[in-house]
Amino acid sequence: MTTTTAAEQLLRLHRTGRLASDYPLVRDLLADVPPESRDLLRRAGAWLSRLNPDEVLRAHPDTSALTVAITGHGTLAALIAPLTVEFARHGLLLRPVLSDFDSYVVDLSDSDSDLYSARPEIVLCLLDPALIFDEVPTPWRPEDVRAVFEAKVALVAGLAARFAERGAGTLVLNTIPLPRTRTAALVDHRSRAELGAAWREANARLLRLTAAHRNVVVVDTDSLLADGIPAGDARLSVYAKAHLSTELLAGYAREIGHLARNLTGRAKKVLAVDLDGTVWGGVLGDDGPEGIEVADGYRGEAFRAFQRTVRQLAAQGVLVAAVSKNDIEPVRTVLREHPGMTLREDDFVRVVANWRPKHENLVELAEDLNVGVDSVVFADDSPYERGLVRRELPAVAVITLDDEPAWHVDRLLADGWFDTVELTAEDRDRPTKYRDELVRKDFLNSFDSIQDYLSELGVAVRVFAAGEQDVNRVAQLSLRTNQFNLTTRRLQPADVQALIRDPDALVLALRTADRFGDNGLVGAILAHREADVLHIDNFLLSCRVFARGVEQTALSVLLRHARDTGAGSVVGAYRSSAKNSKVREFYPRNGFSTVTDDGAEAVFRHDLVDIAAPPEHVTLTEELG
């Protein structure tokens, strides 16, 4: 599908009034619009923002809708269209709640404000240069600006603290661009430097608010502007009181789209890269290991820069795989022995080199890694391969590379597919853990029965009451885990923190290890007490470790703990999602009886009379405090 036809099809849907009824198709069409087609995205945003979200939901009830409150200083309506189109790119639906002009202080400080009443999942508080310069006298000196900006930072810090205390949703702030028209209004370089320093110091304080509050994010507009887009538009600013440019709002909206993706548990996990023309220049099969461009020469440098970027992503938990049309042996030789390679075999969780269609390889890769194919991002310089993957696997995000390798890094990072609010230690170790997991699979294949395998595997499970240091990881499990997630209730770190501090709530964490090493914190059970009943609100287990007796062990510990602390029964719920059908029978298979089951949601009860012991092959440690 080319850009022209995607654009034409979108325009046709708009003109014939079918954008709501064909909303999933809109997502697929938008996937074909390259990021540089700003004008098409802008217009599509205008069209989509006219739709009634309820109409889309009536046609497609499974669409995830997020309520986003937009507040700030200037006119904010111009943000709705770009935000709507960025959400649509991810198949999400925006429910915007727009605040009145300049009402952010009341919005965020009054707990009965319209903003809080709307119970937004995300609150955007858009800060712009007029917030400062509206209060700077004329004529002014740099110290006037410093004083106003510092006072505003203090105000915003207070509002952020107020928001963080409430614990619900995520607040997004931003650094404020310094317009050239302000710097240039000072004639001496010394004053300009002073203004620049004061401005950046204030922005730095805004950025540091993220360290103080778990549910506050600050978008750094400098990095968006560094791509060469205008910060403001004089006419929009003067006549419409909209102080940030359309282009800047579009870049900002793109970041918010990825944030929304992350908050709704849709973050991408796997980067699958082609090799010839993507990771190195030339064709390995034709040019041989000595002939490919890896590090030397002009193009070699470009590929090296790309390899370094991929390695940088892998170091932060992105599972990198190679999917290439090549014979496997020469590929392995290059990855092991080529002196110029930055990426080595160990940087990949899987190296797939064969002659099968790439979409089949991607499906298999996702199965091997036990992730959904929709968590895969695929980068390739061949339009044929990209087109095939896009058509066969529309859920895969496809990155367009071409025969100019210098652009590869920009293209790879143009969309924040792997953006997350906070990295945990588990993230950094993830690629190693998945690689170990594939070794475990090979080990499994050498056994006659699964029981022999489990006995040899030496599974150790530690079940313990989660503490403050586990908050981020437990929240992350709730956000990233889709398959073994009994109720798919997503929790932000602040939610988990609140549960840990709640005396009626129980947050159990699971760590596992085996002969191949430590798996880290891989599961959690969230429960609360009501009278003599312990309710399991959710049970989470990383897909890397299930079906090894870990879940039965943890459940056994919980049931015994419930009985020993005076509970009469334990109630567990299952809520059906697109991906958790394999755990539908988890409770009934483990001694619970069915209380209610309407297909979408089921409730089960265990009477605590007959509690199954943990499987024999598991070594258990309990620290329930």
Add this chain to the structure above:
Amino acid sequence: MTRDEFTALIHDEIGLAVATDELDRELDQVTGWDSVHLLTLLTALEQATGRSISLPDVLSAPSLGRIYAVVAGGA
């Protein structure tokens, strides 16, 4: 540019469906109209007509019909 072309342009650029006979309504009576659209509309009109249009003139127009008159009048 005809009045029909003008309303088609409004629909394609800012997503707002207005009937040709609604053009003379006061702007605040036009459902879905917001002043932030003015600049987008102006940019699109400048592209369509190939000449510069005065934003203050457009801003002081009370209706879409008068905006059309500003554009058509300068042609």
